[in-house]
Amino acid sequence: MRNNYKGMQAARSGKRSRHSSAGQTCKEKRDIRNSRHFGMGYAILTFFAVFFIMVFAFVLFFKTETVVVNGNEHYSDQEVLEASGLSVGDNLYLFNKYGRIDNMFGKLSYLEEVRIRRKLPGTITIEVVETSARLAVHAESGIWLISPEGKILEEDTSGEQQPGLSNVYGLQLEKAKEGILLDTQNEQGATALCALLEAVSKNHMLEKLGDVDLTAEYDIQFTYDNRFLVSTGMPENLERKMIYLEEMIRKLSVTDVGYIELGGDQLRFIPSEKVPVLNTESKEVEWLGDYDTSRVPTTEETTDPATGEETSAIETDTEMTPSTDPETENTTLPEPETEQESQTEKVPPPALPIG
Template sequence: MYLTKYNRANKKFHKKNNRMKNNKGIYGGIIRFLKLAIIIVSIVPTLYFIDRGYNFLNRSVNLDSFFTVRNVKIKGNTFISMDELSHYLKGVQGKSILSVNLKGVANKIKNHPWVRDVSVRRELPGTIWVDVLERTPAVYVNTDSKLYIADEEGVILGNNSGELLRLPVVYGIDISGIKSGGKSREEGLKSAIEVKRVLTSIPWIDLTTTGIEVGERSQIVLHLKGYRIKLGRGGYQEKLQRFYNIVKNLQDRDIPYKEVDLRFENQVIVKTLDT
């Protein structure tokens, strides 16, 4: 009986041992599967990012050509030609728009004597805009038998080499030592420019046939067709209003005149043609 019982127990033990071996085999397979899955999961994102990086680099090469400056557009220039401005824009076209030094380009353009201010901006993907603010020509200045243009601030814009502008000519000012773009400090020129501003508001005065003579202590004499007006210094608006009133009276009385002196307050001296 004992041996019989022992054999049955031994058989049970071997069955149990076999089941454990089978379980270990199953667990081992599961673990190997999980390890493989982990490896695959870690490799897939790596391959994905490698692919993305390649595509990004490929697009970057295309972006360089996409953001190339193809157009340079200029506005605001009336007196300055496109050819003159193109001199300051060399090397911009064909360059990457993101690498263009906008401030550097603007500073170059400001070297032109006619440029008062300028702004340069990008318009993606490939256009550079140049917005020019030109100086306003005010008068011609006769120096050494040459005509030079001065703006409202007394900046010399250069000699007149283009078409004639509807401006008066200033005499008696020496600007021979001032280069184009330089500013004259002459009080006489400031006075002449102020007179020109007043004359602009008088419709019957033809500026193209008007001369502004600057004498000692910046005394101003206007030379018009057939007569002259002594304005002296300052108060030009009021003096020219007096001139208008007296001339109307002379014309109504059919009195020809060659000179009107307005230098003195509350007084007008008229020289007629027969005096």
């Protein structure tokens, strides 16, 4: 009995020993796993710490030694630098370059594009693209220079005619400010001018654009190619009208000058003996007429047999020759049907469909 009892105790003791051994093994495994996780986390933490220390040292010790400005013509290097706020000695990386670019656009209205580049070890390059003045708007608020994109560049206070600029009349621009676009003026004429600029630019016609009259909201008038005075009618579908204008001019002689109407269903060319110009005071077209002035009918004083009063009558010259149709040769104007119709000194030719 004793032997059996001892055997049972020994067996139980062996089981406890095995259980104890198994328990120690699991704990050791957990400790190993924890040590591995801790080691990996420590390595990652060390990596980031070293990285940030290097970045901090890198940023701290790299100073701007040189600032280079490229592409500027209207502004000097010093003006560009002052607008950017950058200077030698500044940290190469501790500034917001996009904020600096916005500041430059706000201060320098002639800028169209700006890029700021960093180059190690200590160089900052400012690359700019400038626009130029193309129009001089004679507004009630002053004379404003406008870019081809319709941006207000500056007020012209010189009092002199700027060479190479198209003069624009009929705008007020009460809220004009350097650096803003014309279409923000909440003025119908300004919107029409922007549409005209866009239309002529898309059709590569901007170089031939002359003076512009926006006095009448229902009709834009402008001189073109130093040969024509163009009337667009309502300021709509201007891009298509510019295409028609170029097609019409291609069908004319290189010596033709006159008045071109683009409004309505038909295009019309009215020849003139001299180049039409805008009369900015009376807003009327200055031109001599459609025909040879030596053949214009003359006016004579006659006496009305019924009343005995003197009246003016116009002789009808049947040999009067109208201007030549650009598509057909020797086109003649029909004879006037009534005496009343014959009492005008100048009779415009019929519309010339261009298609």
